[in-house]
Amino acid sequence: MVFDGVTKLMRVRQVVEATARIGFPESIIVPIGATLLGCTILYVIPRTSILGAILLTGYLGGATAANIQAGSQVFSTSFPIIFGILAWIGLFLRETRLRALIPLRT
Amino acid sequence: MATPWRFTPRSRGGRSSGAGVVKPLAFKVWRSSSVDYAGDRANKSSSGKEKEMLSAVGTELLATRAGEISAGRIWIGWSISGLTAAFMLFDAGAKFAKPAQVIDAFARTGWPMRLSSTLGAILLTCTVLYLVPQTSLLGAILLTAYLGGAVATNLRIGNPLPTHTLFPVYFGVLVWIGLWVRDPGLGSVFPLLR
Numbered sequence: 201m202v203f204d205g206v207t208k209l210m211r212v213r214q215v216v217e218a219t220a221r222i223g224f225p226e227s228i229i230v231p232i233g234a235t236l237l238g239c240t241i242l243y244v245i246p247r248t249s250i251l252g253a254i255l256l257t258g259y260l261g262g263a264t265a266a267n268i269q270a271g272s273q274v275f276s277t278s279f280p281i282i283f284g285i286l287a288w289i290g291l292f293l294r295e296t297r298l299r300a301l302i303p304l305r306t
Numbered sequence: 307m308a309t310p311w312r313f314t315p316r317s318r319g320g321r322s323s324g325a326g327v328v329k330p331l332a333f334k335v336w337r338s339s340s341v342d343y344a345g346d347r348a349n350k351s352s353s354g355k356e357k358e359m360l361s362a363v364g365t366e367l368l369a370t371r372a373g374e375i376s377a378g379r380i381w382i383g384w385s386i387s388g389l390t391a392a393f394m395l396f397d398a399g400a401k402f403a404k405p406a407q408v409i410d411a412f413a414r415t416g417w418p419m420r421l422s423s424t425l426g427a428i429l430l431t432c433t434v435l436y437l438v439p440q441t442s443l444l445g446a447i448l449l450t451a452y453l454g455g456a457v458a459t460n461l462r463i464g465n466p467l468p469t470h471t472l473f474p475v476y477f478g479v480l481v482w483i484g485l486w487v488r489d490p491g492l493g494s495v496f497p498l499l500r
Contacts, residue, residue, distance in 0.1 A: 223416070224462050250495050257447055258478060261454025266462065268455075269416055284451065297495050302447075305440045305491070 201240040201256070201283075208233025222270035235259060243287065249295070253287050260284040375490045383488025387437070390480045394433040394449070401426030415459045428452060436481065443492065446485050453478045 207215050208229050219229050239259055243252030263280035292298050300306050400408050401422045412419050432452055436445030456474035465471050486492050494500050 222462075225464055228461060247499050250499060251497050254447065254450055254482070258450045258454035258457070258475075261451030262458030262461070263454075264451070265455030265458045268421070269459065269462065288447070295495070295499065297499075301443045301491065301495065303441065303444050305443070 201236060201243075205233045205237035205240060208236065222266045222272070224266065249291055250298075253291050256287050257284050260287075379490075380488050383484055383486070385484075386480055387484030387488055390477060390484055391433050391437055393477070394429055394436075398426045398430040398433065401429065415463055417459070436485070439489070442485055442489060446481050449481050450478050453481075 211229055216226055216229065219226060224232075236259055239252055239255040241252070242248040243256055245252070260280040260283055264277060267277040267280070288302070292302060404419075404422055408422065409419060412422060417425075429452055432445055432448040434445070435441040436449055438445070453474035457471060460471040460473070482496070486496055
């Protein structure tokens with residue numbers, strides 16, 4: 201996530217090409233990168249990790265939608281979904297209080 | 307036996323009459339709808355008799371927890387959640403019914419019309435999960451991802467930020483505020499870990 205955010209901030213050539221391919225205007229690459237970095241930082245800080253995971257979920261939902269719209273392959277489209285699941289599994293494992301709430305409240 | 311949970315009439319919204327007196331029915335509803343899923347395993351697994359045998363410390367603990375939960379708060383939370391969910395269900399229904407407005411919106415945002423029912427089904431599933439207390443957190447997470455997709459769609463075609471692109475963000479915030487207000491069990495993990 202950090203890597204992805206930084207490459208967007210630096211406007212690496214491949215990133216700019218990928219963004220153009222899925223139909224996003226180039227001007228929003230930097231704001232998107234900053235959003236991703238912000239969410240990831242919140243996710244890494246223990247106190248704000250849940251909030252960060254929620255925001256990352258929203259971000260990754262956007263990535264999924266962008267891939268579906270661009271008619272990407274199944275692999276590219278499921279990539280953000282897999283990342284979202286990983287983000288929550290990570291939290292689930294390190295935060296016992298979440299286990300009482302997700303997936304079913306006990 | 308007197309119930310160990312304290313009730314706070316102060317926060318019962320517009321009801322000014324009979325302060326301190328709670329109608330039995332209202333209390334019953336409050337008990338079954340809040341305490342049972344307040345994440346209190348000890349409470350859930352114990353029978354009525356065992357509850358009576360709870361130590362003074364345990365009773366004190368339950369009373370303190372119940373102090374965080376009031377009927378008024380749950381009412382407000384469900385109102386926010388209900389209104390938000392009603393809009394989502396309306397939106398999902400429109401994606402199934404496919405009126406001219408939906409066809410127009412799909413053409414404008416570049417989504418293929420064949421995905422309309424699929425998106426409607428996804429939105430419907432997420433919203434139902436959000437409304438069921440046992441799966442509400444999972445539902446809120448999935449709704450957040452769905453709304454993130456809506457943000458990306460608006461962002462891609464360069465729609466105005468405050469009125470179009472951020473519109474799903476407002477809804478996402480309402481989804482989480484509603485859940486947080488109606489579900490005190492969430493307080494230990496949301497918005498900040500305690």
